[in-house]
Amino acid sequence: MSKIIAINAGSSSLKFQLFEMPEERVISKGLIERIGLANSIFTISVNDEKYKEVMDIPNHEVAVKLLLDKLTELNIIQSLNEIEGIGHRVVHGGEIFNDSVLITEEVVEQLIKLSDLAPLHNPANIIGIQACHAALPNVPAVAVFDTAFHQTMPESSFLYSLPYDYYKKYGIRKYGFHGTSHKYVSRRAAEMLGRPIEQLRLISCHLGNGASIAAIEGGKSIDTSMGFTPLAGVAMGTRSGNIDPALIPFIMDKTGKTADEVLDVLNKKSGMLGVSGFSSDLRDIEQEAAKGNNRAELALEVFANRIHKYIGSYSARMSGVDAIIFTAGIGENSDLVRAKVLHGLEFMGIYWDPALNKIRGKEAFINYPHSPVKVLVIPTNEEVMIARDVVSLITK
Numbered sequence: 001m002s003k004i005i006a007i008n009a010g011s012s013s014l015k016f017q018l019f020e021m022p023e024e025r026v027i028s029k030g031l032i033e034r035i036g037l038a039n040s041i042f043t044i045s046v047n048d049e050k051y052k053e054v055m056d057i058p059n060h061e062v063a064v065k066l067l068l069d070k071l072t073e074l075n076i077i078q079s080l081n082e083i084e085g086i087g088h089r090v091v092h093g094g095e096i097f098n099d100s101v102l103i104t105e106e107v108v109e110q111l112i113k114l115s116d117l118a119p120l121h122n123p124a125n126i127i128g129i130q131a132c133h134a135a136l137p138n139v140p141a142v143a144v145f146d147t148a149f150h151q152t153m154p155e156s157s158f159l160y161s162l163p164y165d166y167y168k169k170y171g172i173r174k175y176g177f178h179g180t181s182h183k184y185v186s187r188r189a190a191e192m193l194g195r196p197i198e199q200l201r202l203i204s205c206h207l208g209n210g211a212s213i214a215a216i217e218g219g220k221s222i223d224t225s226m227g228f229t230p231l232a233g234v235a236m237g238t239r240s241g242n243i244d245p246a247l248i249p250f251i252m253d254k255t256g257k258t259a260d261e262v263l264d265v266l267n268k269k270s271g272m273l274g275v276s277g278f279s280s281d282l283r284d285i286e287q288e289a290a291k292g293n294n295r296a297e298l299a300l301e302v303f304a305n306r307i308h309k310y311i312g313s314y315s316a317r318m319s320g321v322d323a324i325i326f327t328a329g330i331g332e333n334s335d336l337v338r339a340k341v342l343h344g345l346e347f348m349g350i351y352w353d354p355a356l357n358k359i360r361g362k363e364a365f366i367n368y369p370h371s372p373v374k375v376l377v378i379p380t381n382e383e384v385m386i387a388r389d390v391v392s393l394i395t396k
Helices: 060-073 105-117 122-135 148-152 164-170 179-193 247-255 259-268 271-276 282-290 294-317 328-333 335-342 382-394
Strands: 002-009 014-021 025-033 040-046 049-055 083-090 141-145 201-207 211-217 220-224 323-327 374-377
Touching (some): 002 122, 002 382, 014 060, 025 060, 060 122, 083 122, 083 382, 105 122, 122 141, 141 382, 148 179, 148 220, 179 201, 179 211, 179 323, 179 374, 201 328, 220 294, 247 259, 271 282, 271 294, 294 335, 323 328, 323 335
Parallel strands (some): 002 083, 201 323
Antiparallel strands (some): 002 014, 014 025, 025 040, 211 220
16 A cells, blocks of 8 residues: 555645555545735645645745645654655646656656646646655656647647648647546546447546546547647636637727737636626526526526537547546536536437436436436546556556
8 A cells, every 4th residue: 555645736726635545545635725825725634624724835845845744743644754656737748748757857847848838837737846856855756647648639630720830840739638537537437337448439528617528439539629728629617619710810909909818818708707797607607597697598508509519529520429428517516517418419329317417426327228328427536547647657
């Protein structure tokens, strides 16, 4: 048995889970918020008890030291020597990384070079890596990439119909995201279906405030809805998803906004927030829709409609589908969204049971037994996927 810690570092936050492996038992988990700001918040849970402190945490190095101190102070572990591996979520691995890797100085240098592909995320991930290395220099660390799972896409899927030199010179292509989640739920789906993943055609719908759809054939991603950035694909909480690119100069001309300001609108003020006019939170939108708010109803329809279209497209791409997977906050908990997405897909052999669809946050089949295409709800677990990859790499 070994203890593995999974780290997800943001620009001002750090999430963590401590696992006992290979049992995949969560020993403790927590979140450090407002790093670098006044009144930072440290929360840690163990044995169904939650401890919370408010203090000033000036940087990630202090945050990591505080986390490690609390693990021993609260007797979660007796010694830091019990931690045998660290797994770091890294958003972008470009074309360099098609799988998780042990972190070396060379790997960190490559991550720094890739930061222009994910300027908001990779630098924060690197800070988390460096902070953990400073605190636990002799513990092996592994980088687990959101983009890696999608590196199996063929050129016909990832290339944009732009001058080919743009791809060769600047790396302009579809990369896709949420790969760790899509990988986890696709493998779990194969277990639930009792079939080898190599024989399956799956469509994974990761639906949260950020959302992406993946076509997974034989266990490999062959297409996904997000693109060069997470802005592409379906409508999301605040992101527009796919639009006509000619709209950007048009909006600039009409509003006087710069290109960066228009991108800010597309990333932070569009999607369900833009259509509804009042919220990006699906729970708020569902409540208002139930009261007859037309804009809220429209936001739900737009969201579900785009997902519905991707399912049809990816089914055609794979010459059929064996199962549809719903995961992440909305996918796991909104029976209304699942119903809207699935409505009208009976012609494809998707027969879903409205009663079973009432499930929230639990693994379940929501199809009728006779349905040729199965429909599964699977809570995602990116952290356990990270821990698995750490164990796999440090025991080689």
